[in-house]
Amino acid sequence: MIIAQISDLHLRTDGQLLKGKVDTMAALEAAIEHLNALSPRPDLVLATGDLVNKAHVQDYQIMRREFDRIKIPVFVIPGNHDDRDMMRRNFENLGYLPKNGAFLHYTLEDHPLRLIALDTKREDHDGGEMCMDRLEWLEETLSAQPDRPTLIFMHHPPFKSGIGFMDKRPFVNADKLETIIRRNSQIVGIVCGHMHRNISVAWGGTIACVAPSLVFQMTMDFTTGSSSSFMLEPAACPVFLWNEDNGLIAHCSLIGDYGPPNSFVVDPL
Numbered sequence: 001m002i003i004a005q006i007s008d009l010h011l012r013t014d015g016q017l018l019k020g021k022v023d024t025m026a027a028l029e030a031a032i033e034h035l036n037a038l039s040p041r042p043d044l045v046l047a048t049g050d051l052v053n054k055a056h057v058q059d060y061q062i063m064r065r066e067f068d069r070i071k072i073p074v075f076v077i078p079g080n081h082d083d084r085d086m087m088r089r090n091f092e093n094l095g096y097l098p099k100n101g102a103f104l105h106y107t108l109e110d111h112p113l114r115l116i117a118l119d120t121k122r123e124d125h126d127g128g129e130m131c132m133d134r135l136e137w138l139e140e141t142l143s144a145q146p147d148r149p150t151l152i153f154m155h156h157p158p159f160k161s162g163i164g165f166m167d168k169r170p171f172v173n174a175d176k177l178e179t180i181i182r183r184n185s186q187i188v189g190i191v192c193g194h195m196h197r198n199i200s201v202a203w204g205g206t207i208a209c210v211a212p213s214l215v216f217q218m219t220m221d222f223t224t225g226s227s228s229s230f231m232l233e234p235a236a237c238p239v240f241l242w243n244e245d246n247g248l249i250a251h252c253s254l255i256g257d258y259g260p261p262n263s264f265v266v267d268p269l
C-alpha cells in the first residue's frame, strides 16, 4: 500500500500572493502534476489540514475542483486555518466526512492499512487539542479493531519540534493522547502537518512524521526565543510505503523539476 501526503496548502484564490511571496494556486497545480506522475500510483492522498489560508467558500470550491483532477482519492482533515462547516459542505458528497457531530474525524476501512483521521482543531487559538470527547472517540475506534494495522493522520503534531516559535502553544491533552497511542500496538505511525517541515519523532511507542508544506517552510531555527520566520525551500510530499513484512517506510518526494532518473555509468578516467 502506498500513501501520499500533501499538507498546509494555505490556498488563496483571490490572485494575491501568500505572505506577499507565494503563488499558492501555482503550488497546488505543481503538487497535482507531481501526484499524478507518481509511479506506481499511490492508493490514496491524505491532505492534512490548513487547506486554505483564510476560510472562504470560494477557496474550498476551487480546491475541490482542482482535487478532482488528482487521479488518486484524496481525504481531507481540518487544520487551524480551516472551517469545518465549509469543508463538510464542499466535500460531503464524497461520503467519508461525518454528516453530523462537532468534529471531522472518521476512519477509512477499505485498505490493508486502516486509517484514522483525527480533528485536532481548536476554536480559540491555532494550537492543537484532543478534548475528552475526541479522546473517547479515538479509544472506542481503536478498540473496535485492536489487531488491524492502523495509521493515524492529524493536523497538529502532539509533540515538540525543537523550533521554539512553533512550540509555543502546547498540544492540549498530548499526554492523554500519548497514553492511548502507547496502549494500542496496532498503530504503525502517525502522520501530521502544521509544522511546515519534514520532521520524524519516536513518540507514543510509534513513529510520528510531519510533512513539509506545499507553500513555504518554517525556518529550522533551534535558537531559544527566536522570532517566527519562513523559508522558500522546496515543497514536498511524503510518500509512505506499508506492507505486513516491513511495516511503515517514510519517504519524502520533492516537488519540482530535477530532470529524469540518471543511470549509473562508469566514470571516465
Ligand SMILES: [Fe+2]
Pocket: 008, 010, 050, 079, 194, 195, 196, 213
Ligand atoms: Fe500551516
Ligand SMILES: [Fe+2]
Pocket: 050, 079, 080, 081, 155, 193, 194, 195
Ligand atoms: Fe496549522
